[in-house]
Amino acid sequence: MPLTNRSEVVQPSELSWSERLYLPAILKGMFITFTHLFKRTPTVKYPEQKRDIAPVYRGQHVLKRDDAGAERCTACGLCAVACPAEAITMESAERNKGEESLYREEKYAKIYEINMLRCIFCGLCEEACPKEAIFLTDRIVPTTFNRGEFIYGKDKLVETLEERIDVSDRQRPEVLKFKEDKKHKHNKTFLDKTTTAKRGH
């Protein structure tokens, strides 16, 4: 049964003599290919040559550490609930005594995974994050042959202490200024807290 009354059965018309030769069509096609030799190439040779991308390009995520090197993420789950592709999963754990320099808050993400095959790089996680922990960067997620390797855990997402990833381009001047203000508890790192405690406040 037809789904609509607008469908038509296509009847291929009889080919003429010249069409049956196929030669004119082949020559026409080859001519088009030939003219492309003299046109500007729209592609770049990717790994050697890289295209300029916008400073706010949304590529591979990074989980930031604060100035003292403690992980900012507290596994609040807002990124995961904001994620339209449901690419983010996490499991939280409680910070033990002595780990204050590793994790900012009393709760931290024990497991934090982003499935890069599901991710649509919309940046809503970045927008939802109340702790300035997750940012999208201008790095491109490399391809692999294995699906499992696209599930990025904390080993790939958290920035290392040696190789900090600069995301200041992504933040408005007002935000950066706010973050400088150590009066807000939110901006204080573990080191700030210990030094003020020593001063006897």
Added chain:
Amino acid sequence: MAKVTIDDVTIEVPDGTTILQAARMIGGDLVPPAMCYYSKLKTSGGYCRTCIVKVEQGSAKDPRPMPKPVASCRTTVMDGMVVRNITSPEVLEARSGVVEFLLINHPLDCPVCDQAGECHLQDLAYEHGKEETRYEFERREFEQIDIGDKVQLHMNRCILCYRCVKVADQLTDGRVHGVLNRGDVAEISTYIQNSIENDFSGNVIDVCPVGALTDKTFRFKSRVWYTKPVDAHRDCPHCTGKVRLWYKGDDVLRVTARKDKYGEVEEWICNECRFDKKTTSDWVIEGPSKVDRHSVISANHYENLRVLKATIDRQKKALPHGEKVNLGQGALDPNNIHGK
């Protein structure tokens, strides 16, 4: 009987009813929010002032207005009283001031707090509060104290609503916790680090409007909105056994009492149900809990829950009257609950 008009809606209520109760009888959005009043606890209310309303006309006999907003949970109605809540800008302004006061010392650690998502203070601040705080000083901080292995106390988050104290007074025998000190340093605590051990002491978790008292067995397990609430019951020797299970995957992460639309528990449950029975086989599952459409908890998948509900309804119809539907053991595949 007294005839009272709240936001232009007139209702006749028995004498001695409070304005808040009368508003709840009408229902809808004219019901004042309440942080400390709890209809199931005697003498609760009168501390937080979020339920303030304006009384435009005291009564039919004495039509003078009351000089300032009154706490609706503690003010009884008079015949001919005219009350304004959401139709009075003055009340809304005063309430946002109250919210600002409640938030002065409340730490904004919602990303860490287990109550986030079902927190009354969050809802209240979102609906009635201001966007920014004007408070410039350090927030009040308490030392963390341990009150046992079941209940976690975060005194920093407490708004001193006294609900848990009333629970301890009215539900449990041998109360061990209360409010110590006064004013700015008042705190909920146990006397000399006593742990709270009583059959019904777990109910302090449910009555706490903020994250000051939370379930230690659920601590940091999951955010509330990733768990799926299911109503269930069991034959309990201590309580009615009617509870709400919060599932994540196949696991029952948390057991709480069922709560009504005002966030008040329907029936108190015992500690055995709350802390010790955390497997599906302990319970007879009745079906998915009704979650408010605007709640963050419903920001997940319920397709399969709806299917489950339909199955239960069909079974109920097929069975003779009075027979219970048992989906507790075997029949219920938890995989079907979670939108997998």
